Amino acid sequence: GDPLASDEGASSQPDSGTIAIGSANFPESELLAEMYAQAIEAAGVEVERTFNIGARELYLAALEDGSIDLLPEYNGALLSALVDGGAPEGVTSPEDVYDALQDVMPDGIVTLPQSEAQDKDTLSVTAETAEQYGLETIEDLEPVAGELSIAAGPEWAERYVGLIGLKELYGVEFGEFKPLDAGGPLTLEALLSGEADVANIFSTDSAIETEGLVVLEDTKSLYLAENIVPIIRESKLTDEVEEALNGVSEALTTENLTEYLAKVQVDKQDSASVATEFLTEYGLL
Amino acid sequence: MITFDGVSKVFPDGTVAVDDLHLELPTGKITVFVGPSGCGKTTSLRMINRMVEPTSGEILIDGVPVTTQDEALLRRGIGYVIQHAGLFPHRTIVENIGTVQRLTGVGRKAARATAIDLLRRVGLSESLADKYPVQLSGGQQQRVGVARALAADPPVMLMDEPFSAVDPIVREGLQAEFLRLQAELGKTIAFVTHDIDEAIKLGDMVAVFREGGHLAQFGSPQELLEKPANDFVADFVGRDRGFRSLSFDSADELVIDSVASVSTGGEILVLDDAGRPVGWAGPGLGDTSAPIPHGGTFTRGDSLRLVTDLAISSPVGIAVQVDVDGAAVGVIRHTSLVRQLDERRRRRAEPTA
Amino acid sequence: MITFDGVSKVFPDGTVAVDDLHLELPTGKITVFVGPSGCGKTTSLRMINRMVEPTSGEILIDGVPVTTQDEALLRRGIGYVIQHAGLFPHRTIVENIGTVQRLTGVGRKAARATAIDLLRRVGLSESLADKYPVQLSGGQQQRVGVARALAADPPVMLMDEPFSAVDPIVREGLQAEFLRLQAELGKTIAFVTHDIDEAIKLGDMVAVFREGGHLAQFGSPQELLEKPANDFVADFVGRDRGFRSLSFDSADELVIDSVASVSTGGEILVLDDAGRPVGWAGPGLGDTSAPIPHGGTFTRGDSLRLVTDLAISSPVGIAVQVDVDGAAVGVIRHTSLVRQLDERRRRRAEPTA
């Protein structure tokens, strides 16, 4: 068998009353999951936290096999993962992506309305690099990419929203690919230390501001909209849960997400208390 | 009585370990199996308690074939002592000794009491009771091994080179202890050794084995020394066998001269106030005012061997006999001793004539 | 000559291992250190090659204090054999033997040649040359140990219980081999054992140690047996010392009677066609038509001990002497033998008068 692959046999279970919430293995996902958890708990539903699961494919598999019920997701990335061969070209706006998503959601799993808050993939460079090569947009990379190296998650090597799309859409082909982590600390570290010239950084990363990174403009809309969207097993979706989750999605904006994420990333506060603070501020607790 | 009735053992690999053995081990006596390495001593011994099953022939204990009995039960009734004692390292000394008793259902307390009693019997202090085997010296372990075999008070004991792993001095102690104990208990014992001296010292009867599992001679130690059945046995009992055979005869029957008699020969046995011999003086012995040490004395119960040796090592060729208090009671000249040995030999030859 | 000049050794923990030892080990002779366990034999030995440094006193080899020499160089000039041979398991037999030569810069080929020569000398086959120690029996390993110590042809050899780890039969062979070799090489040897029989057999001189590192007696084996300095030594040399002391005197000087002479006493020595004794016959010996086995003979060079034993074990009290071909050349009655022993003793006592 292939446990990473979907398991059709695992049908949705009857509502057990407890909602198992998962998260990916990066701080923002965990923070969002924590917000969901506390909001649902406030609505009187029991939750179980299974955070820090790892790569997308792993937690999606977990969602599908019933190990977890609810996840914070990004609509674009999710779409790319669910469509064989990646997201269809041209579908990049939040609405288009959300609509496209509805067609491919697996049985028994639904998306709730998405938040306006986005955390997009970016290609970022340091200010010096931008200056040296005169970089502002991704297109500017084309002539010089051969001399440059790029750091990103290992899956970039084989994804459309990754090296493939860069090559096909922009004609950009990097001299070297360093598989590190998706928008994670290793990638950032590599960029800052000069080990990599270009890095895949998430748009909510506080380092963009603190380190004065230059985000290259995605003029051809390679990167899809990445609105935050809760996905949940339909069987677990009661009214109270839906209401609580929608409340969180409505309160979230790219700005306040960035701000609160910095509390975790920079100030090293723990995500539970940051989530509490957020929910309290927006009157959700 | 343990009877080997035409017993042979051929191992699956074809080794003939024991070959048509006929032997009777007298009840209440020590029978020693001795012979060079690999001659089948251990195999013979282990067939008695069925650790090895004979290929042919039969072994009977008091007329009952051992094969008619349940193995485990048979073994619980036969004491077994082996070379390195084979004590259980994870059990205390009393637990080791009490093993068979506990197996046969005796209570812990009762087994302990027996064990402690046995400890004393084999000459060990009670303070060792709750120690573990590693805490004991080799000689002490060996004693515990004997005690363990004795615990169920089995009428039969098998001992496989029980003393060979300890050094010669300790061994002598163990042997003496063993003989003392046997004099008291009178078990029927089969004892394996490859040391002929040990065999001669301990055995009431000795079975000399030779290569290929053959019995070369079965007889008393004295018979072995005086009349070895063949060159193999003569060779095996080793040198000095004439001299050593003298150990089996007491010197008590010797005709002893009076102490006074020796002065007439020129030598003078100097005595102290209590009549104890101090040494020899006399014309042939130098002008030294101090008497020359006599080099040892013998007393009732000593063997001809000792007396002969004293006569040889004496500075005047005369052995001195003393009483229990050490007072000189008589003397015997080497020449007179030999004459008497001669007569003794003649006397012994006569009945066979 | 190796001289111990008031040597003492006190270990840091306060143990007095050797106490004010004065001793001279004659050049070209075997000096045996013997005594009970822990009496300081090994310590004394190891002070010679500075494996242990004395606390006080001095050791000199041919008048030169050992402390004046570089440790490693001193040791390369002294052969050292220890109990379990201490062979290097990772080296072949020839490499083991050649160790010291290689250390002193001898080439591989030359060292090999010497080693192979030595192999033969210690009675081993050349075919063992390229085997490893594990492939050899205990006795063979011990021989290699001796060969290794001999390789650099050192004038001095130290041997610490070299034969104690092998079984008694092998040990006898090694001892004989060793004596033969020493007769050939004439090394100055210090030899440690705790077996008094070995000491007496091998030593030209024997130093008996007692507890606390004291020297109890220093003398020839015969002196030890005939005149033990005190009860400790007498006890240590053990029983039969009179009889054993006879081993040091040859029987060659005995007055032997003619074979014919015995018939007049009634016994008849039956000879075969070649004149070799077959056994005894005669009126006192039963009617059996077959002569009674004589039980052994002696020849030139044998000791008084053997002759005495033969006289004792003989069925007629007469020992038979034969020539190299086994033909009877004479007889001696036990009584006559004892008379001659008596005379010998008197003769020996006289010079001291």
Add this chain to the structure above:
Amino acid sequence: MIDYVIANENVILAALSQHIMLALVPIVLGALIALPIGFLAVRYGWLYHPLLNVSGLLYSIPSLALFLIIPGIIGTKILSPINIIVALTVYTVALLVRVVADGLRSVDGIVTQAASAMGYRRIRRFFEVELPIALPVMLAGLRVATVANISLVSVGALIGVGGLGALFTRGLQLRYLDPIIVGIVLSVLLAVLCDLVIVLVQRRLTPWTRVKGRS
């Protein structure tokens, strides 16, 4: 550091208790499975080497790989702690089979013979003589397995079930040493503690190994 511990007390405790569960359940299971296998390896001598080679092979599979492969073999859910437990049980068995076999083989043949000669039957002999004597060797192996398991659990964090390992991934993501140090310290302490417990058990069960032998 203290601040971190106080602020994240619940997270740390949860991680720790998961860690303990993930590490110790396999030890117990592994020991129970290894015992009969080890016994067979001794009873049937020809099994010894093949069994040891197989366990050696199992041990050389990287733990992360094993964690991922196991659900494919036994059909568990991807996030199930059972995967970690099974994987660590496999390692434990691989390690202990040898130890059990060696322990049983270390029993002096003379002692078992003496037992037989005194009238022990087979099964009783195994439990009263061979097993207790083999215990010190077995427990020494158990110590190694326990300590190794405790340090291995944290790898599970890479797939979301890793006890204290979660503190490592978190610390790495946040570039934050505190959780990492807390995780390492707790993991090592746990290992030391378990080791100590086994040592104490061993002292109780095998008093004869503690007494001073005579020289």
Add this chain to the structure above:
Amino acid sequence: MIVRLATDTPYLLDPENWTDSAVTSIPELIGTHLLYTALALVIAAAIAIPVGLFIGHTGRLAFVAINAGNVGRSLPTLGLISFLVVLIGGGLFPALIALVILAIPPILTSTYAGLRAVDPAAVDAARGMGMRELQTVFTVEVPMALPLMMSGLRNAALQVVATATVAAYVGLGGLGRLLVDGLALNQYDRVVAGAVLVAALAILIDLLAELLQRVVVSPGVSGRAVTRRARVAHPSPLTEVSSGTAA
């Protein structure tokens, strides 16, 4: 179906992945993996062997050698590597240090144990024949301790081979890439390929080590000098108590 199924040809058997041009070419990954392993082992040996020799020969500081094994085993490699990355940044360095720390205890402990196990009579004989201290160590003690030392090295090698996979976790190459990428890309067959290759490499290295051991260890010590039947079994360290496979 949420996730892509594995491609038709299992990753390991797809010739594409074995060519140089592949994004992650298996030969290259193996090469890198071996490089990390070798580097870590050499450094660890350079530290552990001299220390082990010193402790084993003199008997001093023995507690270091005895405790090194336990402490080494109890350190979680993942934690160690995370710690080092956060402390000194990414790259080869932290991974290498973690691997070296992993490899030191078995080498140190076995070197010590090997020297301790040398028959004191042989050492005594060596001194008694006039060898100087260092000569004794290198011509007598080390050759006799070699079987144990080698098994320590083999143990260390196996652990490092398995654990070198963590290098991928911090972005380096080696066979760990297959595990980490397989995980990230959700390719089960890629993970299996990684596991199989690592295990195969471990076996290969062990075999090579065994060959090396045959060459360097004297037959007189290894037991090969004894007849085949009586030969002392020398267990492969593969089967020996080892620890710390990770990532």
